Each structure stands twice: as C-alpha cells, then as structure tokens.
C-alpha cells in the first residue's frame with residue numbers, strides 16, 4: 001500500500017501551483033501585440049544606450065501591466081547582457097528596480113515620496129535595510145541619489161500603483177530630472193509609472209505629467225476570447241492533462257469579463273479555485289459547478305478584503321452594525337451605532353470619535369455600498385432620522401473575518417446591546 005495522508009486528495013488536478021501565483025512571470029505575453037510593440041519602442045533607447053524615455057502605463061486591474069513590465073525588463077536585461085558579451089569595450093550598464101507603492105501606503109491613505117525613496121534605497125541595497133523612520137527627508141534622498149549614482153549606466157525605476165504616491169510628488173518630479181539637476185552624474189534614470197486610476201494622470205501637476213507621461217501606454221480590458229487564450233496557455237502548464245475542458249475555460253473567461261472588467265487575474269483565480277474545489281470534492285474533470293463555487297468563494301473573499309482595507313474607524317463602525325445586526329436590532333439609529341462603536345473603539349485601545357465625527361465615516365460607508373440607509377420621518381414630533389443596516393452585499397461573517405484579518409483585538413469583546421440601546425434612549429428601561 002502506498003503512503004496515505006489526510007492532506008492527500010483522491011484526485012490531483014493542479015500540476016504546478018506556482019504558475020498561479022502573483023510572482024510568476026508568464027513565459028509569453030499573449031494577445032497584447034499592439035501594446036507590447038509600443039512598450040518595446042519606449043524601451044529601445046535603453047538597449048541602444050541612449051537616454052531612457054519615461055513611461056506611464058494605465059488600465060484596469062488584472063490587464064497585464066505588471067506582467068508585461070516584468071517580462072520586458074527581463075528580456076531587456078538579457079538582451080543587453082548578450083549584446084555586452086558580443087561587444088567588449090562598449091558595454092552598457094542596465095539595472096531596474098521595482099517598488100509597489102500600494103504596499104507602502106496605509107489603508108485609505110497614500111505613501112509619501114519619503115517612504116518611496118526608502119523603499120527604493122532598500123531595493124537597491126538588496127537586503128541592507130534602512131528603517132522607515134528616523135531620517136530627515138533630505139538624508140533619505142541623498143542616500144537614494146548616492147545609491148543610484150554608484151550604479152552607473154541606465155537605471156529604470158518602476159513604480160507600480162504610482163497613484164498611491166501622495167500629494168507631494170517631489171520624487172516623481174525629481175527622479176526623471178536627477179541628472180539635469182545634478183543629483184547624479186554617472187547614471188541615467190528612467191521612470192515607469194503604473195496605475196489603474198484614470199483620474200491620477202489629470203491630477204498630476206503639469207510639470208510632473210509632462211515628464212512621467214512622456215510615453216503613455218493604455219492597456220485595454222481583455223475580451224472573453226482573449227482571456228480564454230491566456231488561461232488556456234496557463235492551464236496547459238499548470239494543470240494535469242484531461243482535467244479540464246473548453247467549457248470550463250470559457251466560463252472562467254466569461255465570468256471575468258462580466259464581473260471583473262476583463263481581468264486576466266480574475267480568470268486565472270477562478271480556474272485555480274475551481275481546480276481546488278474539484279480536488280476537494282474528489283472528481284475529475286473540473287465542472288462548471290466548480291467554477292460557480294469558485295466564484296462564490298472569491299466574491300466572499302473580495303468583500304472581506306475590502307472591509308479589511310478600510311481605516312480602523314470604519315471597520316469599528318461596520319463591526320458595531322454587524323453586532324447589532326447579529327442581535328436582530330437593525331436597521332438601527334446613528335445614536336445606537338455610536339454607543340456600540342464607542343465601546344468597541346475603547347476595547348481596541350482607540351480614541352472613539354464623537355457622534356458627529358463618526359457620522360462622516362458612516363455616510364461614507366453607505367456611499368461605498370457597505371451599509372444601507374433608510375430615511376425615517378416621524379412627523380413633527382419625531383423629526384427625521386436615518387437608520388442603517390449592513391447592505392445585501394455584506395454579511396456579519398464577512399465583517400467578523402475582516403476584523404480577524406486586521407488583527408484588531410475585538411473577537412471576544414462582549415456588547416450588552418440592551419444596555420447600549422437603553423443608554424442611547426432607544427429602549428424603554
């Protein structure tokens with residue numbers, strides 16, 4: 001008898017799960033010929049040892065901006081290496097460095113030029129970490145330009161999610177001009193900004209826009225047919241043969257077009273999740289029902305993520321409404337939400353906002369679709385007031401999962417809801 005483990009499934013569909021991860025750079029960028037040609041043209045000066053062009057890439061989430069960038073920079077690096085081998089005495093230095101600005105920004109906020117500069121220094125120093133506090137901004141920029149100047153040749157700096165760099169765009173202004181201003185002497189710097197926020201470009205100051213957007217490359221959404229081709233190529237390498245059919249690939253592609261604006265990431269995630277679902281259920285091949293189950297699971301997780309992405313006050317408010325909801329007390333008035341929120345904020349070691357301060361967050365949560373509000377009118381005596389409940393898109397369990405993910409110490413905080421409502425004057429004593 002072979003070895004058996006409780007972790008083993010009767011069937012195995014996924015051959016190489018690494019190919020589904022975010023770190024994986026695809027062997028080929030499919031269905032992007034026009035865009036790739038523009039991108040190649042923008043990078044040609046680097047290959048030729050001429051001053052680099054700056055570029056701004058934009059398009060919805062999951063349409064291949066990062067994948068195309070990683071792929072082309074690896075190609076460029078390899079081609080310059082082999083060119084250098086062929087032309088001793090005329091070598092061209094080339095380095096690229098990539099930072100995702102979203103990871104540097106707090107939830108709901110933006111990263112400062114200072115934080116981006118520190119992240120770049122750490123990337124360039126490869127392990128030697130500079131702490132994110134304790135330096136004057138000027139010192140950090142000096143470190144960065146010293147580091148860049150030591151490298152020489154051409155350095156391309158890729159700022160992914162560049163829209164998460166805050167108002168002060170010092171770095172976006174200075175980096176492409178560093179050589180002209182005299183911050184560096186030996187190195188030519190090119191900047192590649194990537195964003196899925198269309199308004200970002202128009203909000204840039206004209207000077208920054210003119211340099212960063214020297215070349216603009218738009219990544220359009222994929223069609224269902226294109227997505228099918230992309231995930232089919234991935235499935236051939238990542239899944240075992242005969243474990244999936246065309247119908248399943250088409251369904252993943254169609255759902256990604258319909259619900260996720262043509263995102264290859266979504267199509268890929270649906271396929272992977274459906275494969276895991278089929279493995280757990282013990283059947284081969286993957287069936288359409290596995291894809292629908294995958295969609296449910298992904299939708300559930302997305303909602304949890306978007307709650308966890310909110311700032312702490314908003315999460316506490318959502319938890320307050322969720323607790324009231326779990327107790328059958330919603331729709332509920334602002335006063336009661338505030339009382340529950342205050343208790344939770346204190347338990348989390350946070351200074352609670354006043355009811356007025358909290359109200360701003362509450363209306364925002366309504367606008368964002370997490371909550372649903374009702375206007376109540378009790379005539380002359382009662383006046384007008386709003387009540388709130390979780391929107392149909394959000395469940396109590398999702399809010400709880402999000403709070404657990406944010407590691408707020410609130411799992412075991414008990415709320416005496418009757419008392420809260422009584423204190424808020426909403427329950428007769």
Ligand SMILES: Nc1ncnc2c1ncn2[C@@H]1O[C@H](COP(=O)(O)OP(=O)(O)OP(=O)(O)O)[C@@H](O)[C@H]1O
Nearest residue numbers: 026028029030061062063064065066067196264265
């Ligand atoms: N044309 C393509 N060929 C092969 N794989 C692709 C293609 N486009 C996207 N992918 C894959 O889809 C996933 C998402 O792509 P990518 O990360 O490049 O999206 P993005 O546009 O950078 O999204 P975001 O703005 O959210 O960062 C990745 O796994 C990537 O490998």
